[in-house]
Amino acid sequence: MQKIFCLLFALSAFLSTGMAAKADGQFPVTIEHALGSTTIPAEPQRIVTLGWSGEDVVIALGKKPVAMTEYGFFQSGIFPWNEERLSGFRPQLSKGETDYEAIAALRPDLILAVLSGVDDVAWQRLSAIAPTVVYRSGPWRADWKEQTELIGHALGKPQEAHKLITDSADFLRSLGDAxxxxxxxxxxxxxxxxxxxxxxxxxxxxxxxxxxxxxxxxxxxxxxxxxxxxxxxxxxxxxxxxxxxxxxxxxxxxxxxxxxxxxxxxxxxxxxxxxxxxxxxxxxxxxxxxxxxxxxxxxxxxxxxxxxxxxxxxxxxxxxxx
The missing domain is CATH 3.40.50.1980 (Nitrogenase molybdenum iron protein domain)
Incomplete structure (x- = not known):
């Protein structure tokens, strides 16, 4: 009886994250977030990121977005920690979240807007273009851990994303300890x-x-x-x-x-x-x-x-x- 209870408790805790229990590379994946539910049927190949720093996670997980946010502080419009990993690949850069025609023209199979201000209306319109994953916490509230977890699951790499989170948290703690x-x-x-x-x-x-x-x-x-x-x-x-x-x-x-x-x-x-x-x-x-x-x-x-x-x-x- 105790073993059954422990199993049920573990299952409940896992389901509360809104993710299905899948190993890396398994699809379809369904993700629950603040605005609803998004199913990614197969491994995405044409990824668009909206808002801030979603492209960082995509790139860290070994993929290159076809479009991402432009950051005007930098001459290239791309964060330097990403530019060195893109190895000359040049995604299309965007200054906004709601240029739906431009996004549709990219033919994305996944849109990621986790650290963003996308609301329900925008999510519905984006979802009509491609599966769209937003935040669990709220507009502009997703921290780097939430963003990494959600994007990792969307890309079919939850275990790899978990390691990135663990390593980064350890890095922060070690810096503080130093x-x-x-x-x-x-x-x-x-x-x-x-x-x-x-x-x-x-x-x-x-x-x-x-x-x-x-x-x-x-x-x-x-x-x-x-x-x-x-x-x-x-x-x-x-x-x-x-x-x-x-x-x-x-x-x-x-x-x-x-x-x-x-x-x-x-x-x-x-x-x-x-x-x-x-x-x-x-x-x-x-x-x-x-x-x-x-x-x-x-x-x-x-x-x-x-x-x-x-x-x-x-x-x-x-x-x-x-």
Whole structure:
């Protein structure tokens, strides 16, 4: 009886992921996600990725998408950690998620939009073109683990995807362990756009914040309070006058064109606790911005070995000022 119960419990836990129990290379595959159910009848050959970093997982699993998102920060429009793996292959690049005619013209047999803002209407239209897999969590909420798991199953490579997740998580933990000064330090992750009068502060449900906690960092009390007050959001606006609400050991910010200079020119900039302590970390080069924002099993090992030492240096400075 106990053996039967254990088997039933294991089956229930597995089915809760929305995936069928298949070894690598087995089709058809059916995936349950936030907008419904998608069945991929055979191994996909013409894959289109929408949103952020889905192409990273496809490429890491040995396939090359026929089309993917264009990232204007880079001259080629392609992340450098992907460009070196594409070996000269040039996918079609897209700036949006809803150019249905252009997507249909590519004759895809699979569309992947896991870290994206695709809603039910868009999913229905995309699904009329090809089987379309979106997020389980919500629009723009899928972390790198969710994205890898879903895409791995869609490509018929769940075991290979699981190993990528395990290896990447181990990599993050080992990086954190290599810098004991980071353990338990509080942080706030935010951005500022030129012309604005507020910060955009990312909450724990945002993938970039979740990844930093795997290093041993802790979300600042102010951000945790904002998350409790805004349970359905992944980011909130905080005025510059209220920035002390989110003070933390480390203030990490990414910037687009002109944003860094505009933020640092604000009269209140020098009053920020992290700035006074020397523990403000500014990310404004394309690699540091995108490897920490569009997280994936390829961007983490590419960008984090340079990013994490900067955090450790800032944490040391913060300790010296205490």
């Amino acid at each position: 810098y004991p000064v980071l353990q338990g330090k509080t942080f706030t992750f935010a951005t500022f756009f030129k012309g604005a009068n507020n910060l955009v502060v990312y909450l724990p449900s945002d993938p970039r914040v979740a990844a930093l906690t795997e290093l041993g960092l802790t979300v600042s009390p102010g951000v945790a309070a904002l998350a409790e007050a805004n349970p359905s959001k992944i980011s909130v606006n905080v005025s510059l006058e209220e920035i002390e609400r989110i003070d933390s050991d480390l203030l990490i910010m990414w910037f687009g064109d002109g944003g860094k200079d505009a933020f640092e020119a604000q009269p209140l900039f020098q009053t920020i606790g992290a700035v006074k302590r020397g523990s403000y970390v500014a990310l404004d080069d394309p690699v540091s911005v995108w490897s920490t924002s569009a997280l994936s099993v390829l961007s983490i090992p590419y960008g984090f070995p340079k990013f994490v030492p900067r955090l450790a240096e800032a944490a040391h400075r913060a300790e010296q000022k205490q």
